[in-house]
Amino acid sequence: MSSPLLSVANITKTFPGGVVALDEVSMDFHPGEFTVILGENGAGKSTLVKIMYGIYTPDKGSIILKGREVEIKSSLDAIKKGIVMVSQIPQLVDRLTVVENISLSLTRIGMFETMTRVRRFFKEVSEKIGIKVNPDAKVWSLTYTQKQLIEITRAILLDAMVLILDEALTYLPMEERRKFYVYLNEFKEKGRSVILITHKIPEALEIADKIYVLRRGKLVGALDKASANIDKIRDLMFGEAAKTITYERFTKPYETPIGDIVLNIRNLVVEGDYGEIAVNNVSLSVRAGEIIGIAGVVGNGQRELLEAIVGLRRVREGRVIIDNHDVTNKGVKLTRESGVGFIPDQPLRYAVSADNNIVENVAALFSRKNFVVNWKSMRELSEKLINEYGIYPPRPEMHVKLLSGGNIMKTVVSRELEYASKALVAYNPTRGLDEATSTFVRRKMKEKAVNSKLAVLFASEDLDEVLQLSDSLYVMNRGVLYGPFDPVSTPRSKIEELMVV
Amino acid sequence: MRIVLVRRKKPLKYGGLVVALLSLLSGIFVFTIFAWLIGVNPYPVVETIVTTFIFPGVVKDFIILTLLGYALLIAFKGALWNIGAEGQMHMAFLVSIYITLIVFFTTEKSLPLYISIGVILLSIVAAVAAGALWGGLAGVIKAYAGVDEVPVTLILNYIAYFIGDILVYGPFRGKYVYGYARTDLIPDPYKLSIPVQRQLSGNALIDTVTGYMAEFATYAVWLVALILVLIFTYWLLNKSNIGLRIKILGSNPDYLVSLGYDVRKTMVLTFMLSGAIAGLTAALYYHGSLYRIEYPLEYNTASYGYLAILVAWLSMLDVYLVPLSAYIVSAVILGSQRVSSLPSVREAFTRLQLGGAEMAFKLLMFGSILLAYSILRFIQDYELKVVS
Numbered sequence: 099m100s101s102p103l104l105s106v107a108n109i110t111k112t113f114p115g116g117v118v119a120l121d122e123v124s125m126d127f128h129p130g131e132f133t134v135i136l137g138e139n140g141a142g143k144s145t146l147v148k149i150m151y152g153i154y155t156p157d158k159g160s161i162i163l164k165g166r167e168v169e170i171k172s173s174l175d176a177i178k179k180g181i182v183m184v185s186q187i188p189q190l191v192d193r194l195t196v197v198e199n200i201s202l203s204l205t206r207i208g209m210f211e212t213m214t215r216v217r218r219f220f221k222e223v224s225e226k227i228g229i230k231v232n233p234d235a236k237v238w239s240l241t242y243t244q245k246q247l248i249e250i251t252r253a254i255l256l257d258a259m260v261l262i263l264d265e266a267l268t269y270l271p272m273e274e275r276r277k278f279y280v281y282l283n284e285f286k287e288k289g290r291s292v293i294l295i296t297h298k299i300p301e302a303l304e305i306a307d308k309i310y311v312l313r314r315g316k317l318v319g320a321l322d323k324a325s326a327n328i329d330k331i332r333d334l335m336f337g338e339a340a341k342t343i344t345y346e347r348f349t350k351p352y353e354t355p356i357g358d359i360v361l362n363i364r365n366l367v368v369e370g371d372y373g374e375i376a377v378n379n380v381s382l383s384v385r386a387g388e389i390i391g392i393a394g395v396v397g398n399g400q401r402e403l404l405e406a407i408v409g410l411r412r413v414r415e416g417r418v419i420i421d422n423h424d425v426t427n428k429g430v431k432l433t434r435e436s437g438v439g440f441i442p443d444q445p446l447r448y449a450v451s452a453d454n455n456i457v458e459n460v461a462a463l464f465s466r467k468n469f470v471v472n473w474k475s476m477r478e479l480s481e482k483l484i485n486e487y488g489i490y491p492p493r494p495e496m497h498v499k500l501l502s503g504g505n506i507m508k509t510v511v512s513r514e515l516e517y518a519s520k521a522l523v524a525y526n527p528t529r530g531l532d533e534a535t536s537t538f539v540r541r542k543m544k545e546k547a548v549n550s551k552l553a554v555l556f557a558s559e560d561l562d563e564v565l566q567l568s569d570s571l572y573v574m575n576r577g578v579l580y581g582p583f584d585p586v587s588t589p590r591s592k593i594e595e596l597m598v599v
Numbered sequence: 600m601r602i603v604l605v606r607r608k609k610p611l612k613y614g615g616l617v618v619a620l621l622s623l624l625s626g627i628f629v630f631t632i633f634a635w636l637i638g639v640n641p642y643p644v645v646e647t648i649v650t651t652f653i654f655p656g657v658v659k660d661f662i663i664l665t666l667l668g669y670a671l672l673i674a675f676k677g678a679l680w681n682i683g684a685e686g687q688m689h690m691a692f693l694v695s696i697y698i699t700l701i702v703f704f705t706t707e708k709s710l711p712l713y714i715s716i717g718v719i720l721l722s723i724v725a726a727v728a729a730g731a732l733w734g735g736l737a738g739v740i741k742a743y744a745g746v747d748e749v750p751v752t753l754i755l756n757y758i759a760y761f762i763g764d765i766l767v768y769g770p771f772r773g774k775y776v777y778g779y780a781r782t783d784l785i786p787d788p789y790k791l792s793i794p795v796q797r798q799l800s801g802n803a804l805i806d807t808v809t810g811y812m813a814e815f816a817t818y819a820v821w822l823v824a825l826i827l828v829l830i831f832t833y834w835l836l837n838k839s840n841i842g843l844r845i846k847i848l849g850s851n852p853d854y855l856v857s858l859g860y861d862v863r864k865t866m867v868l869t870f871m872l873s874g875a876i877a878g879l880t881a882a883l884y885y886h887g888s889l890y891r892i893e894y895p896l897e898y899n900t901a902s903y904g905y906l907a908i909l910v911a912w913l914s915m916l917d918v919y920l921v922p923l924s925a926y927i928v929s930a931v932i933l934g935s936q937r938v939s940s941l942p943s944v945r946e947a948f949t950r951l952q953l954g955g956a957e958m959a960f961k962l963l964m965f966g967s968i969l970l971a972y973s974i975l976r977f978i979q980d981y982e983l984k985v986v987s
Contacts, residue, residue, distance in 0.1 A: 410857060434859035448857045453850035454843075462847055463858055471840050 101165060102126035103291045104150070104181070104260050109159035111145055113500060117491055119145040120156070121315045127260060129289040132282065134302040137312035138335050138532035139504020140490055143295045146312070147262050150293075151183040152176040180259030184266040186530075187444075188245035192238040196220065199237060200252050216255070223251045226284075227277045238372055242396040243274050250278070254285065261285065264295045265530075273598060279305050297504075297532040299331050311335055332533070339534040345562050348544045351569045351585055357386030360521050360553035361407065366416035368399075368406040376402035378577035379416070384521065384553040389544065391568030392557035392579070395597055399577040400557035401443045404525050407555070408440045409433045421520055434466070439518025441556075443525045445510040452499035456480050456489070456509055459498055463517055483512040488535070503530050511539055515546055522546070524556040528563060540567050561593065573597055618975040619913060619920065623927055625975075626968025633963060634938075639947045644938055648964075651934035655810030660903075660929035661922075662821045663884055667907030668914060668921040669832045670876035674734075675911050676836060677869040678849035683737055683752025685897070685904030686759035687874040690733040691726035691881035692892050692899070693763055696771055698722045699789045699886075700782055710788040718789055723882040730878020731871040733759065738870030742863035748870075756904070763896035773891070781893030791820045791886035821883050825922075828876060833918050835872070845869050877904070906932065909965075913972060931968060935961040 104127045111120040120142045127133050137143045148154045150161060152170035160167050163179060170176050176183070190199045197217050204216070217233045224231050224247060231244045240248075246266060253261055261282075267275050282305075286292050296302055302309055309326050311319040311334040319334040332340035361384040370376035376399040384390045394400050405411035407418055409430040418426045425432050434440075442448040450459055460483065461476040480494040487508045489501070498506060507530050515522065527543065528536035544567065547554045557574065558564050564571050565585045572581030573596040580596050627648050631641045651657065667684050674681035703718045737755055741748040773783030795813040799806050815822060836842040844865050847855050855862050884900075885892075892899045906928055913924035938944060939960045948956055 408857075409859075430857065430859035431861070432859075440857060442857055447851075448853045451847040451850040451854045454846055458843060458846065459854075462843055462854070462860075465840055465843070466858065466860070468840055470838055471843060473838070 100128055100130075102162070103129045103164060105162040106146070106150065107160050107162065109146065109149060109156045109161075111142075111149065111154060111156050117500065118315050119502075120149075122159075123312070123315070123317045124159075125310050125317065125320075127291045127293055128308075129291055130286050131307045132286055132292045132294070132305055133308045133310065134294045134296060134306035135310045135312060136296060136299065136302050136331060136335060138297060139508070139530070139535055140314075140502035141312040141335075141532075142315040143297075143312055144264060144503065147183060147264050147293065147295055150176070150181060150260075151262060177256055180257065181262065182253040182256050182258035182260070183262040183264060184246070184249045184253055186265035186268065188242070188249050190237045190245055190248060193236065195234050195236055196231060196240075196248055197233045199248065200255060203252055204255065219255060220251055223254065223281075227281050239374075241398075243270055246270060247278075250281075258290065260291045260293065262293045262295070265297075267294065268296050268298055268301065272594070275301075275304075297335075297530075299328050299335075299533065302326075302331070303328065313337070335532070336534045343533045343537050345566055347566055347586070348541060349548075352388075354387060354548045356388045356569075357551055359383045360386050360421055361523075361555055362417075362419040363407060364417040364419070366403065366406060366418065367414045368402045368411055369414055370399070370402055376577050377406065380574075380577075380579045381416075382555075382572065382579065382582075384555045386520075386551040386553050387547055389547050389554040389556070389567055389569050390582075391564035391571045391585070392555070392574050393561050393564040393571055393593060393597060394557065394559070394574035396559050398574050400574050401525055402577075403574070403579075404440075404523050404555070404557060405442070407433075408438060408523050410442075434463075437517075437519035437521070439514035439516075439522040439524075441510060441514050441522070441524035441527050445507055446503070449510040449514075450498045450506055453497060455495045455497050456484070457494045459509065460513055463513060479516070483509070483516060487512040487538070504532065504535065507531055508535065508539075511542075515542055518546070518552055519550065521553040521555065524554070526558050526560070527556055528558075528560070536563070543567065561590070561597075565590070575599070616920070616923070618915075618972065618979050619924060619927060622968055622972035622975050623931070625971035626931075626964060629967035629971070630964040633967075634944070634947075637947050637951060639941075639943050643941055643943060647937050647941060648931075648934040651937060652930045653807055654930070654933065655807065655814045657926065657929045657933055658811065658814035659818060659888060660932060661926045662818055662825055663880060663903055664907055664910050664925035664929055665825055665922045666821075666828055666880040666883070667877060667903055668910035668925050669828050669918075670873045670880065671907050671911040672914065672916055672918065672921060673832060673835065673845065673876070674869055674873035675916055676842075676849050677845040677866070679738075679741070679866060679869055679873075680749050681734065681737065681752050681870060681873050682749060682905070682908055683734065683755050683874075684877040684907050685900055685902075686752065686756035687730040687733045687877035688881035688884075688900055688904055689756075689759040689763050689896060690729045691878035692885055692889075693766060693771075694725040694729040695722040695882050695885050696782055696892060698725055699785050700771065700773070703789075704783075705786045705788065708787050715788040719791060719886060722789070722886065723879065726878045726882035726885075727875045728878070730881065731875035734874020734877065735867050735871040737874075738867035741870070742866040760896045763892065764894055767892060767894050767896065771892075779893065782891045785886065785890045789886060790890070791883065792817050792888060793819055818887060821887055824879065824883055828879070829918070829922075832876075836918065841865075841868065841872075909969070915976070931964060932961075935964045938964070 107124045109120050109123045112118050123146060135143050145154060149156050152172045152175050161170060168179060197213055197220065200216050200220065201213060220233050227247060231240065231247060237245065267278060282292055303326060307323055309321045309331065310317060311331060313335060332343060363380060363382050366377055366380045367375065368377035380403060382390065392400055402411055406413050409425060409428060409432065413426050417424055420433060420436055420438065457477050457480045460480045461471050464479065465471040465476060477494055484492045484494060489505050489508050498509065511527055528539050531539060540563065543554060546552050568585050570582040571585050572579050573593055575597060583593065631644050634644045635641045670684055671681055699718060699722055733755065737748055737752045740746050740751045767782060768780050771782050773781060775783055793816055795816045797809050797813045844855065844860055848862065848865050852862050855865065889899060910921065910925045910928050913927065914920040
């Protein structure tokens with residue numbers, strides 16, 4: 099066996115507040131190998147790669163690159179040493195073109211390439227992966243997939259020896275992901291190493307040569323391709339909780355009774371961030387106790403549609419009627435006060451105040467009407483949500499910025515589900531959550547819809563989720579809504595086709 | 600093995616207190632070195648500064664700066680950089696002057712108590728409203744026109760100064776001012792300070808203690824206001840919904856939006872609360888110590904509105920540390936004034952042909968302390984660690 103290209107040895111990292119993110123973790127990454135690091139939310143996956151990429155400094159332990167112990171001072175330093183990371187959220191400048199973005203990162207590390215050469219190279223790579231992107235297009239006009247492609251192309255242009263993908267492929271549609279795999283396989287054959295961080299086991303099994311499993315900051319398993327299977331990994335990742343994971347439907351569509359129309363959307367036309375038509379003449383209605391799911395690849399207008407429904411975005415044409423009241427362009431306050439819970443895209447940016455603690459974040463929603471906040475009851479409510487959803491660490495006074503991404507998501511989801519009394523509008527309600535927690539959240543959504551007669555409208559990039567949860571489903575593509583479809587009888591291929599064509 | 604800088608897991612115990620005190624000490628140290636370099640004996644310099652910390656003359660500035668510190672603390676918590684306390688104070692002065700010197704002017708030496716109290720209360724309420732409106736104006740410009748609040752509040756300060764200048768030259772000019780551009784003195788019945796007579800004993804310790812007692816007695820009403828404002832600020836930020844909104848505004852306004860709060864209104868409200876406390880401070884200062892305003896207007900406040908920015912920062916936006924940091928700032932101002940009027944310092948300036956540079960010398964100490972503060976503030980959050 100070849101000697102590893104990159105190793106981490108006995109890495110320990112503790113965060114402010116005393117949360118142990120990593121505890122004596124050691125891993126080897128060999129040339130020509132595709133390594134996947136799996137773990138539930140808050141297992142320490144992101145922390146580990148951020149250490150390898152120079153974003154965090156470990157408390158203890160060492161990083162060994164090509165047999166020599168190295169110190170990675172910053173991301174720039176990591177890039178110079180050949181370690182490049184692509185994260186879940188594209189880090190591109192929206193107002194610049196594709197080529198400009200790529201040249202920008204090259205000059206930052208002191209490499210100089212002409213725009214022409216960058217353009218040529220970019221075309222080569224994108225043709226290979228089979229996604230057409232105009233190198234002179236402004237980044238804002240591109241889809242999420244295209245942006246991720248640019249990120250990966252950039253990493254390759256930076257001459258990465260070790261390519262780290264932090265959930266970078268997780269939200270790509272299956273079709274696109276496969277194309278990336280082909281390219282990444284070619285990349286690793288050149289004696290390079292790919293590290294993929296994910297909490298999705300099927301994704302890991304698709305491609306991994308080697309799988310490491312992290313649990314609560316400890317390395318609990320190292321498997322090779324032959325010995326890995328989904329049940330084994332689930333056991334390692336979740337322990338007892340593995341048994342709760344399911345993608346089976348909780349009930350048949352419309353098995354439980356539904357009531358009157360709560361959300362009524364009529365001929366909605368909504369503009370996107372750059373004035374383009376993002377939602378084109380969309381109509382749908384959701385009844386009390388009914389769950390409607392919208393499938394679609396990211397960037398096809400789902401975000402704009404949901405934002406317009408809750409009043410965060412101006413409606414250009416059409417009407418939004420909630421509980422028989424016309425709330426079109428009347429603001430978020432009104433929708434919130436009529437009992438609508440809302441889980442937005444990018445919860446960290448729109449759904450929490452990171453410098454405040456969990457209780458304050460909860461109180462901001464629940465004590466909206468009180469001049470003096472009843473802190474005692476808010477604390478009790480926070481404790482209830484923490485216990486019910488297993489938010490870790492279980493401290494109501496913990497500042498939200500000190501929680502892991504998954505735990506922040508749990509804080510948001512639990513709060514909004516608790517608040518919703520008429521309807522829940524959600525975008526990717528389980529994004530960034532591990533399988534056990536995702537199943538739990540979906541179960542909660544279902545329970546809440548049935549027991550509290552909640553009208554649930556959600557959009558998700560995860561088709562399995564839409565199929566598992568919805569009574570009826572729609573597909574959204576380029577601002578147009580297709581459907582409704584029956585989630586059980588409609589062939590999956592038909593839905594997938596509608597998503598990308 | 601290497602040395603790295605990492606964020607502390609837990610903030611330093613008593614960190615705020617330690618940082619404030621240490622920055623003070625190191626600032627004084629740097630200042631003394633400088634004095635020594637220009638040929639001034641460091642001993643009297645240090646002695647003067649240190650004794651200023653136990654000098655009754657500090658009390659007045661301390662109370663005013665604490666009040667203003669709270670005014671700014673509220674705005675800063677919402678990440679609204681209100682540097683307009685000066686303007687808010689001046690607008691408040693003007694309404695107080697209108698009420699006490701125009702509407703209810705009297706030459707009587709005393710009036711029935713209920714009239715005195717009534718006029719003073721009216722003046723205070725009007726001053727609070729004026730401060731709130733002037734602050735709110737900055738808030739409206741920030742929230743609805745999207746102009747950054749720093750230049751806006753600064754410009755509003757000058758507008759307030761100039762409005763005052765016009766008024767002091769015109770309708771507000773006093774009848775008994777011998778041609779000076781100033782207002783009359785506030786009528787005696789409207790004065791808030793309590794005159795205290797004391798005999799010096801000749802014993803330094805006893806005189807200092809009685810001196811403090813005399814000052815506190817003189818400004819007793821201010822002290823009551825200070826305690827009320829402290830309680831109000833604490834309550835606002837930790838108990839009320841408005842305070843919670845202000846804190847979230849300071850951290851993530853997008854979250855406020857998705858909760859359905861009106862971010863613009865919250866901004867205006869925050870500015871109004873901040874301006875209201877500045878207005879209250881102005882009324883107290885006018886009734887209790889200033890007694891009149893004169894041209895040019897900016898001299899009337901001795902830059903309190905700007906010094907309060909230092910107070911708020913030095914307190915690290917901690918409600919409990921505001922009085923401490925106000926005390927430090929007041930002592931440092933007074934100390935540096937006293938140092939620059941020391942005979943040895945004056946002599947050194949003359950020798951170096953730097954006559955008139957006392958003002959700059961005064962500010963030097965301030966600079967040294969702030970520098971030390973910023974370094975220590977960093978150490979409070981970060982620590983050096985040896986990684987093996």
